[in-house]
Each structure stands twice: as structure tokens, then as C-alpha cells.
Amino acid sequence: MRYLSLASGSKGNCHACSVGGRTLLIDAGLNLKQLKLRCEATGLPFDSIGAVAITHEHSDHIGAVGVMLRRTPWAFAMTPATKRAVEAIHAIEIPDARWLRAEAGHALDWEGWSLRPFNLPHDAEDPVAWRVEAGGFAMAVVTDLGHPTALVADHCQGLDLLALEANHDVEMLREGAYPPLLKARILSRVGHLSNESMGELLQRVLSPRLQAVVLAHLSEQNNDPELAAGAARLALGSHGAALHLATQREPLSLSIASA
Numbered sequence: 397m398r399y400l401s402l403a404s405g406s407k408g409n410c411h412a413c414s415v416g417g418r419t420l421l422i423d424a425g426l427n428l429k430q431l432k433l434r435c436e437a438t439g440l441p442f443d444s445i446g447a448v449a450i451t452h453e454h455s456d457h458i459g460a461v462g463v464m465l466r467r468t469p470w471a472f473a474m475t476p477a478t479k480r481a482v483e484a485i486h487a488i489e490i491p492d493a494r495w496l497r498a499e500a501g502h503a504l505d506w507e508g509w510s511l512r513p514f515n516l517p518h519d520a521e522d523p524v525a526w527r528v529e530a531g532g533f534a535m536a537v538v539t540d541l542g543h544p545t546a547l548v549a550d551h552c553q554g555l556d557l558l559a560l561e562a563n564h565d566v567e568m569l570r571e572g573a574y575p576p577l578l579k580a581r582i583l584s585r586v587g588h589l590s591n592e593s594m595g596e597l598l599q600r601v602l603s604p605r606l607q608a609v610v611l612a613h614l615s616e617q618n619n620d621p622e623l624a625a626g627a628a629r630l631a632l633g634s635h636g637a638a639l640h641l642a643t644q645r646e647p648l649s650l651s652i653a654s655a
């Protein structure tokens with residue numbers, strides 16, 4: 397399995413999972429031009445992409461849906477509530493033939509892959525994270541959640557790779573320049589995951605199978621990659637999983653071998 401972070405952060409999010417020559421994108425927050433450039437830079441064949449799983453309708457996750465709908469044949473996996481929100485925001489209609497209807501807690505079959513969305517505490521219509529199983533591999537992308545829930549921890553068991561939000565350092569956010577209302581939103585139970593909460597969640601999902609942890613959706617203003625990595629290392633303890641950071645501008649590509 398290949399995992400790629402093509403962009404990660406408040407300015408745009410797009411992850412990719414590639415198995416057996418087929419690629420699924422998770423979120424569409426990177427414009428098509430940059431997506432093509434970053435596929436080229438990482439050697440991911442652009443024409444291997446067949447579908448996009450959407451987590452929620454915030455602009456950093458769906459910015460490119462309209463263009464993707466017009467210029468690619470890709471299918472879009474999302475829940476009905478998220479679809480309605482995306483269609484309203486972009487003034488588009490996603491035809492049934494291009495829609496993979498998703499329901500939180502239920503696995504969706506995409507050409508033999510299992511795509512399972514599960515609910516997250518976040519201030520959107522019907523926010524989900526995605527667990528993807530294909531070719532004997534299991535991975536999940538879990539970003540945009542205000543706090544770690546038992547349900548999230550349950551869905552992150554037995555993964556080979558976990559891309560997990562480490563949005564902010566609470567002190568940096570509190571003392572930083574963001575307006576008070578925005579600070580309150582980010583810190584709320586339906587905002588974004590702090591380094592500390594990331595560590596708490598990570599500790600609950602460690603298994604012998606876990607090979608790689610990718611810290612994602614880091615705030616450029618309210619976090620320091622060293623602080624995020626420190627919190628993750630503390631949670632990992634003696635666990636041997638490799639730790640990586642996903643960033644806004646540089647793609648990250650990882651190959652995961654079968655255990």
C-alpha cells in the first residue's frame with residue numbers, strides 16, 4: 397500500500413491511498429493543477445485515481461470538487477447530508493452515477509475496497525473520518541475533530557497506517573493572534589484536535605500492526621511541528637511505528653509493506 401499526503405492543513409487537504417494500481421483520494425482540498433504536479437513529483441499515476449472520499453463540507457476539504465466533477469470521471473463518496481452541503485456551497489449537482497452513497501458506521505464497497513466512514517465531533521453537517529481496507533491493508537485518515545471519542549478509537553483499531561490530526565498546541569493557540577471567537581471554536585468539543593488530545597487518542601489505538609503514524613492538519617500559526625512530534629513520541633513510547641509529518645506545501649509519500 398502507498399499512502400500520500402498531497403496537502404494537509406487549513407489551506408487545503410488531500411490524502412491518497414493506492415493499492416494494486418488503483419488510487420482513492422480522501423478529500424478534495426487541493427486544486428487539480430497542484431494535484432497533478434504533486435502526483436508527478438511523487439510518481440503517483442494520476443490516471444490511477446478513481447474516486448474521492450469526502451469527510452465534510454469545510455472549504456479546505458472540498459475546494460476542488462466542482463472542477464473534479466467537470467474534468468474527471470471520478471466517483472465521490474460522501475454521506476447524503478454532506479452531499480447536500482457540498483452541492484449548495486458549490487452550486488453543483490453530483491449525479492447519482494457519480495455518487496457513492498455513504499453512511500457513517502457502514503462499510504461501502506468500492507470495487508472490492510472497503511470504505512468505512514465514521515462520525516467525528518466537528519462543526520459540520522455530518523463530518524466523518526474514513527477507514528480504508530484494501531489488499532489486506534487498513535488505513536484511516538482522522539482529521540477535523542474536537543476531541544477523541546470512544547467511537548473514533550474503536551474505528552482506529554488494527555490499522556497499518558493512521559493519519560491523525562495534530563492541529564494545535566493549546567498554549568500557542570491561547571496566546572496567539574487569532575480572534576477570541578475563532579480560538580473558542582478551535583478549542584471547543586467540535587473544533588480541532590490539540591497535540592495533547594492527539595496523544596491521548598494515539599495511545600488508545602496502538603497495536604502491533606501499526607507501522608506508520610502521520611501527523612496531519614497542523615496549524616501553521618498555532619503549532620510547532622516539534623511540539624506535535626514530541627506529543628506523538630510520548631504516546632508511542634516504545635512502540636516502533638514510524639512518525640511522519642504531513643504539511644501544506646510538500647507532498648509526503650510512504651510505502652507500507654504487508655506485516
Ligand SMILES: [Zn+2]
Pocket residue numbers: 405406409454456457540613
Ligand atoms: Zn479542515
Ligand SMILES: [Zn+2]
Pocket residue numbers: 452454518520540
Ligand atoms: Zn473542518
